[in-house]
Amino acid sequence: MSSIQKKTSYSLLELATVGVGSKPSDVFKNSLDLAQKAEKFGYKRFWLAEHHNMVSIASSATSVLIGHIAGGTTKIRVGSGGIMLPNHSPLIVAEQFGTLGSLYPGRIDLGLGRAPGTDQATAHAIRSDRMNSVYKFPEEVSQIQQFFSPGNHTAKVRTTVAEGVEVPVYILGSSTDSAYLAAEKGLPYAFASHFAPALLFDALQIYREKFQPSEFLKEPYTIACANIIAADTDNEAEKISTSLIRMMFGVMTNNIDYMQPPTELTSELRVLMQNPSFHRMLKYAFIGSKEAVKKQTEAFLKETGIDEIVAVSHIFNHSDRVNSYKIFSEIMKELNTLPTPVGSNS
Structure with missing residues (x-):
C-alpha cells in the first residue's frame, strides 16, 4: 500500500524569523507576502507564534501581526500558534481575539499554549504571577471560552466584543499534559513536533483515547508540525538548510542570534547534525527536492494519521x-x- 488513507489539510506556522541585516519591518512585509502566496497555494491556515526577547524572532506582538496578515488576505484562516496564555490575562486575550473575529469573521483561530515562549527572566517581566497561571491553565482556557459564550452577557465581567463571536480554540502542546486537556475539553490538538518530537506519538494516543465529544468538536482533530525545506534539487535544499542548523544550534547552546545566510554544508555541520540531541530535536525536518520531501512527508502522515500538517x-x-x-x-x-490503495473495496 503506497498512499495515505485520507486527505490531509496543510497549513503553515510563521515565526517571523529575522535574518542578519534585516529589520522587523522587513520581516512583517515578507510575512504578509508569504501569507498572500500561501492563500493562492491552498494552505488552510497561517498561524503566528509568540516569542519574546529573541533577536531572531519578531512575532512578539502576536495578535497585532494576526490583524496585519488577516487584513492583507481574503480567505486563508489566520491565528495563533500560539498565544502563550500564562503570559496574558484571559480577559484581554478574549477581547483581542473577539475584536479580530469581528473584523475578519470565520477566519480567526485562537491556539493556546502554556510555555513561556522566552527565558524565565523575561517571562517574569511579562507577568510576575506567571507560574500561578501555568498551574491554572485549564481554568483560564475555560475562562476564555466563557468570555466568548453568548451566555456571558449576564456575567458581572463582560467581554462584549467577544460574546457570540466565532473564534475556535486549539490546544497546543509539546508534551503529554496538554493532550489530556484537549481531550477532556473536546478541542482540536496541535503538537509542536518540529522542535519537540519525542512525545508526539504518546500525546496523539492519549488525545485520541481520552477524547470527549463537545459542542465544539465531535471527533478528535490532530495537527502536527514539521520543518520543511524544499528546493529544486537535494543539494540546493541541503545548502538552504544550513541556516536552520545554525539557528537550532544557537537555541541548544543558549546563544540565539539573527538567522545567518546559507553556506555549503561543512563537515563540522554534518557532525553537528549527527549529535544525538540535535538529531532528536530535528527528527521531523524534511529537507530535499520535491521527490525527497514528498517521500518523507508521506511516511510522516502514514505513521501519525494526523488530520493536518503544519509546515x-x-x-x-x-x-x-x-x-x-x-x-x-x-x-x-x-x-x-x-488513487485508492490496491486491495481496497471502494
Whole structure:
C-alpha cells in the first residue's frame, strides 16, 4: 500500500524569523507576502507564534501581526500558534481575539499554549504571577471560552466584543499534559513536533483515547508540525538548510542570534547534525527536492494519521522560502489525490 488513507489539510506556522541585516519591518512585509502566496497555494491556515526577547524572532506582538496578515488576505484562516496564555490575562486575550473575529469573521483561530515562549527572566517581566497561571491553565482556557459564550452577557465581567463571536480554540502542546486537556475539553490538538518530537506519538494516543465529544468538536482533530525545506534539487535544499542548523544550534547552546545566510554544508555541520540531541530535536525536518520531501512527508502522515500538517520553514532568503512552501503545496495536493490503495473495496 503506497498512499495515505485520507486527505490531509496543510497549513503553515510563521515565526517571523529575522535574518542578519534585516529589520522587523522587513520581516512583517515578507510575512504578509508569504501569507498572500500561501492563500493562492491552498494552505488552510497561517498561524503566528509568540516569542519574546529573541533577536531572531519578531512575532512578539502576536495578535497585532494576526490583524496585519488577516487584513492583507481574503480567505486563508489566520491565528495563533500560539498565544502563550500564562503570559496574558484571559480577559484581554478574549477581547483581542473577539475584536479580530469581528473584523475578519470565520477566519480567526485562537491556539493556546502554556510555555513561556522566552527565558524565565523575561517571562517574569511579562507577568510576575506567571507560574500561578501555568498551574491554572485549564481554568483560564475555560475562562476564555466563557468570555466568548453568548451566555456571558449576564456575567458581572463582560467581554462584549467577544460574546457570540466565532473564534475556535486549539490546544497546543509539546508534551503529554496538554493532550489530556484537549481531550477532556473536546478541542482540536496541535503538537509542536518540529522542535519537540519525542512525545508526539504518546500525546496523539492519549488525545485520541481520552477524547470527549463537545459542542465544539465531535471527533478528535490532530495537527502536527514539521520543518520543511524544499528546493529544486537535494543539494540546493541541503545548502538552504544550513541556516536552520545554525539557528537550532544557537537555541541548544543558549546563544540565539539573527538567522545567518546559507553556506555549503561543512563537515563540522554534518557532525553537528549527527549529535544525538540535535538529531532528536530535528527528527521531523524534511529537507530535499520535491521527490525527497514528498517521500518523507508521506511516511510522516502514514505513521501519525494526523488530520493536518503544519509546515515550519526557517529559510534565510524570502524567495527560497516562498518556493519551498510552493513545492510543499504541490506535494500535499499530489498526496491528497493519490488513487485508492490496491486491495481496497471502494
